[in-house]
Amino acid sequence: MADVTAKRRGRPPAGGREAILKAALELLRERGISRLTTREVAARAGVSEASVFYHYRDRAGLLREAFAEGLGPLVALKDAGAVSGPDRRKVLKRLGEAIERFLEQALPVLTAAQSDAELAEELAAYMRENDLGPHRGVRILGEYLAEQQRDGLIRADIDPEAVASMFVSTCLTRAFQATMRLPKRSLPPLSAVIDSLDRMLEPGGGPPPV
Amino acid sequence: MADVTAKRRGRPPAGGREAILKAALELLRERGISRLTTREVAARAGVSEASVFYHYRDRAGLLREAFAEGLGPLVALKDAGAVSGPDRRKVLKRLGEAIERFLEQALPVLTAAQSDAELAEELAAYMRENDLGPHRGVRILGEYLAEQQRDGLIRADIDPEAVASMFVSTCLTRAFQATMRLPKRSLPPLSAVIDSLDRMLEPGGGPPPV
DNA sequence: GTCTATAGGTTGATAGAC
């Protein structure tokens, strides 16, 4: 949130603050929030425990910034996906994989916050304010599908946003599976989902019944 | 796991054990796992703290049983859904709502375990052994769709399991949204999803393009 | 089976020197 471009006066920071945040995020993803003690964070960051409190005031303050940091990449999701072009299957593949990648980073952070009701409510408020959540992906894909629908590339009798929510949800489930340490292969591969969905979206409908 | 039907000898249990488990599960869902201390559990259950250790050996033992208890209703999912009949929309609605209801109870438990890497791995092993997870719902719905497909009620050019995973995932996302204390209405309603999906599954395909 | 009392250990946070 700070202005990185402005020239700084005085002694440049030693990087302790960033090291602490990085250590906290690593610990959060690797060992879970209950093992994220200020002691461990300090040890991994290579600073003393008091530094943690100097920079972030208290444990909750550190967690708050770690959550925001962990959810950050979501902002760049739209550009990364490059959700445009006539090749629908390609768009679905690109966007789907991008969502999945992002969620595999973000879900551990989201679930970690649920360990404490207060933390969870605080994070939820932050997400509501910044309009974060699965609906973001749904909206991005929904707009693309609506555009294709206007161009007659998608059948007219479906709700683009509803279909988008199905696809984004599929990616979420896959990322969820991975986050919960369950085997992804117990679910059908994303390519199969894209296959079927693409056919069902075709304007002419499927082949005539046998 | 104990045989409830067998007649018991001796003094009947006072119900302390059950009260403790119930209190633990409540605390888990209401306030998160980090506030689930043996003190609080004992207080809410109306017993002494030592009773908790007498019945469950240690905190981990209590959590293990609470997790199993919280995931229990999944077993009854198939029967509850009554996944059969020619009215596809009705089946989707019933099953979808059942999955959503179940997950809104189970997700808090699943996410709670993620607070500690060891706990998470232990729960994951339990779920793998007992074949639990989102794929269960996918399989149930997939079989129903495959059956409809054989009967010519669903277009032949789609993968039933892939479509099933999309629908089940939609329910999971909705439950996830609720668990994370985010507004469900930022997602399209389930009825809209069922609407579009049902049309896309129709054997003849959609109406001819304008 | 349930209780009281307490040991033993970990954690978040502060004070004050450098």
Add this chain to the structure above:
DNA sequence: GTCTATCAACCTATAGAC
């Protein structure tokens, strides 16, 4: 900004009486 030293609070778990 960073450190060492320290504290008060809290938690899990055990011992032993009833």
